[in-house]
Amino acid sequence: MTQDNSKDNSANKYTNKYTKKTSIKKFLLLLYNIIIIVVAILSSYSYSITTENKSIALRLDNFCNSTDSMKQLTESYLYAEKGYVDNWAHYISSNNMTIDEAIKFVQNINTQGNRYAHFVDMDDFSAISTIADKNGNYSVNCYKTFYDTDTNACHAMIKKMQNIFKSQSGQVYVLGKYRVDGLQQTVISVGTRVYLNIGNNKTKPYLLLRLLPVDYLKNAWAFPTEYKSAEISLINSNGEYVIQSPSMKSRTFYDYIRGYNFQNDYNKVDELANKIKSSDSGLLQYKDYRNENCYWYYSSFGKNLDLYIIGYIPVKDIDSVNMNWSIVAIICGTVLFLTILDTFYILSINHRLRKAASEAEHASQAKTQFLSTISHDIRTPMNGVLGMTQIAKKHLNDPEYMGECLDKVFLAGNHLLTLINDILDISKIESGKMAISIEPFSLKDCVNEVVSIIRPQAEYKGISLEVNMHDIIYETLSADPLRLNQIITNLLTNAVKYTDNGGKVLFDISQSRLPDDDEKIRLKIVVSDNGIGMTKEFQETMYNSFTRALDSRTNKIQGTGLGLAIIKQLVDLMNGSIDCKSELRKGTTFTVYLDLAVLNEHKHLDTVNPDSLYEKNYDFSSLHVLVAEDNDLNWEIIKTMLSEYKVSCDRAVNGLECINTLTSSSKGFYDLILMDIQMPVLNGKEATRKIRKNEDAYIRNIPIVAMTADAFAEDIKACKEAGMNAHIPKPINMKQILSVLITVLKKDYKF
Structure with missing residues (x-):
């Protein structure tokens, strides 16, 4: 041993x-x-x-x-x-x-x-x-x-x-x-x-x-x-x-x-x-x-x-x-x-890790810059919503004062919605996912709709809004009315926003023929103001995202600096052109040219002027509406809005329950379905496809209107491809709901 x-x-x-x-x-x-x-x-x-x-x-x-x-x-x-x-x-x-x-x-x-x-x-x-x-x-x-x-x-x-x-x-x-x-x-x-x-x-x-x-x-x-x-x-x-x-x-x-x-x-x-x-x-x-x-x-x-x-x-x-x-x-x-082959691989891995860390750091900086840029403009309307809500709760016994508070809450909420829409739009455009939906529309109705939105803003500031619509060869055109509306609205909103009280804004729209194309017309849109104007230096970068002129007056005006960026990229998507002439303290003029297709035969657009809805006393008490909505607060809002016009409504919390409720009801009981898209068990588009395949003609042909926060052009297109008749974006605009109800009441299902 x-x-x-x-x-x-x-x-x-x-x-x-x-x-x-x-x-x-x-x-x-x-x-x-x-x-x-x-x-x-x-x-x-x-x-x-x-x-x-x-x-x-x-x-x-x-x-x-x-x-x-x-x-x-x-x-x-x-x-x-x-x-x-x-x-x-x-x-x-x-x-x-x-x-x-x-x-x-x-x-x-x-x-x-x-x-x-x-x-x-x-x-x-x-x-x-x-x-x-x-x-x-x-x-x-x-x-x-x-x-x-x-x-x-x-x-x-x-x-x-x-x-x-x-x-x-x-x-x-x-x-x-x-x-x-x-x-x-x-x-x-x-x-x-x-x-x-x-x-x-x-x-x-x-x-x-x-x-x-x-x-x-x-x-x-x-x-x-x-x-x-x-x-x-x-x-x-x-x-x-x-x-x-x-x-x-x-x-x-x-x-x-x-x-x-x-x-x-x-x-x-x-x-x-x-x-x-x-x-x-x-x-x-x-x-x-x-x-x-x-x-x-x-x-x-x-x-x-x-x-x-x-x-x-x-x-x-x-x-x-x-x-x-x-x-x-x-x-x-x-x-x-x-x-030292092994060391080479280790260095290579370390290099990739450093590169990934650098990219992550850049992404973090971009996120921080984005949040810093937009934080103030989000908090401002949110402060209005929360602050005025608290004030209204303390004045429940004063209906008039509480009504003023709620009006301010509504305005702040609309501003917040515009802010969110701008951010989502620029994100879609820059990622290349923005889609243009071509359809016939009435130029006159488009102009009236935009003016009805902008005129109250102008009147509030004492600004004269002059609208000139002339040399109109074709009233019915083919384009994306939503994006055209967005271009004009943003231009007019900026003109009113950056024009001092008592100023003047001119909105001029005209048409001219193209010498080598009989199937298109050139639409000229001019928005001019005598507002604060822009410096030549700012004009070089004004179409960049989150860009605003630094000025003691503009700094007091809320905005993300996305309006002109969205306008420019939408005009580019529609193969148009935009020109700007501006001088500091003398005003700004934007001119947009768009070549749009014309319709040889007039097509019925089935549009309803929202401003006329309150001029007639329609009786909606005979209508029964089935609302597919999984969110309790959203259900409470639509139920309350419909009840004000005596419309009876029932709720389904998902697409499957919507189908079961519809098939178990008596024939002809429901006149309309308001369908949310993102729901558990069965979403709105799948539920709509199943309804359109039903053997019963009443169920198969019932009007279905999307009522969803999915509000992009491709979302609207997807809803129509699923079989829906119309699309209403959230937050809900009661005028759009009334337009749909009037169409159902008249039994004219051309939405």
Whole structure:
């Protein structure tokens, strides 16, 4: 036994020693693999950085070369133009021409329509042009204005003109840039001295200038396509612009650099000016007016021209990181796969987990933002509902005051319903589940229905609502009346909402024929107001969800910022267009165009004007209604509403009980079924399908009206496909119930 134990101890010692060695080997192997990976990563990273730095240097060098090419192009162009002026001056002087003869000579010899010349009298700086201005005048006043105006800029222009006048043959000076009166054209010019015959065998020296439009020279500058943000300017040694690029807003180039880099440090600006004057070219790095780091390459035209070309490009356009990570990925991936495959999988899993966590965090942030955006507008009407309900309970003995409280509860509830509908609509649209239901409808009835809803809101604020319906070719059209109603209602609601008390809202609707389609008509809807208007900045994002203008007045107006987003996307769904013209404090005009199908034959729409329901005393006491509703509170509401009009009703708590109640009742007892959709045991659509298959003709043909909170267009379509005659959305509108009851009372089941 002792011997066996001794063997076991020896074996354990050997095993432990082997395990320890194996662990050390594994550790060393792992360490070796890690070192290989690190070396591979650092090597490939270093290679990529080196490659990218070379690429950046090459791109920057190409940018500088491109700028130099434009300088050479400009320089050749200016020397060529100076050559024209020298030839003209020599010929005019040699032939002892008068100024009239000289002008006619230049007019005849000048073949380039966008070039012309000025003859400037250097005594009083009056000038004559070779072309007339818009008023037919040949005289030019801009040089005399330079002479008479006591500013540094004008003094500099006169000094340049004098330098040109005194220059030797072959020297090129540029006078620029300035605006020629009459022609309203910005130019630069080159010139020389010319002698003109002034009579009595006398000659007088004039300054002959050849004018070059700045726009022509700008159009000749074109960077390669990879330098989309690059710009070019021309300056003189004082930093004054000869040609100014769009982004350089200041008076001079040095003012621009100082304003966005040195503020009031004139010493650094002077150092920059001296550096540019003392060198032929150079590369600078400063910030632009967007506070972005930019490269500025300058190159001199030489001392004779006193010009410098400035090429400008944001650093990010040159230093775009485009490292060759494919090499890194191949090396690291191979090493990882051969050495620590398990670790690779773990990292991959961790990456997916981090990605999922990031997506979850983004979703949580989106949810928080959504709730934060809408929380205030939900709580406001809810506060009205709960607060006024509590107040009404304390004034049960005052019916008049309690009625006012309930009216306010009703208004707050309607606002809350509108809010919920907007949220659900935008959710459906953005998820691509919004459906358009095409059916015939009466345009007149649609307009009347919308106006009947909006007019009380306008009258409450003392706003004049003007409705113009004209040039109506077809009253009956084919479209989605629900969505058309929604577009018009939202436009009018916004117009009333954002128009001050006593303002005016115009609703104009008209039709016009399409030149190439006889089966459609173009419907034009215009909603205009003289309200608070919108800024141009807000108009750029006004169709985004949850977007509202930030204004002390709009902040007091309840709304989700979904109205315009819903309008825009509904118009797009109906293949229409919408246009907006608005100015702050002057009002807004929205114009919607929709191409809708027309009906060649008038079709009966079986519509009932809700406003006329209270004008006639209909007797509903003979009607018996079966209500399929599983919710006790909803049953109590519909029962109470129907009882006010002496309609008797019974309840079924699910679809199966509804069928049993109907089949067990005497024939003809029930005139109508109000059917909820989402019920236990058997839902409303399944119950309707079973009823429509019943052998008894009375049961099979009984009118069934959906009364449900499923209120989208696809829900309405599904109800009709199940066999229902009509659809009433919750919360229940009693006018819609009465319209259905009148139809049943008349035994006319065309809903």
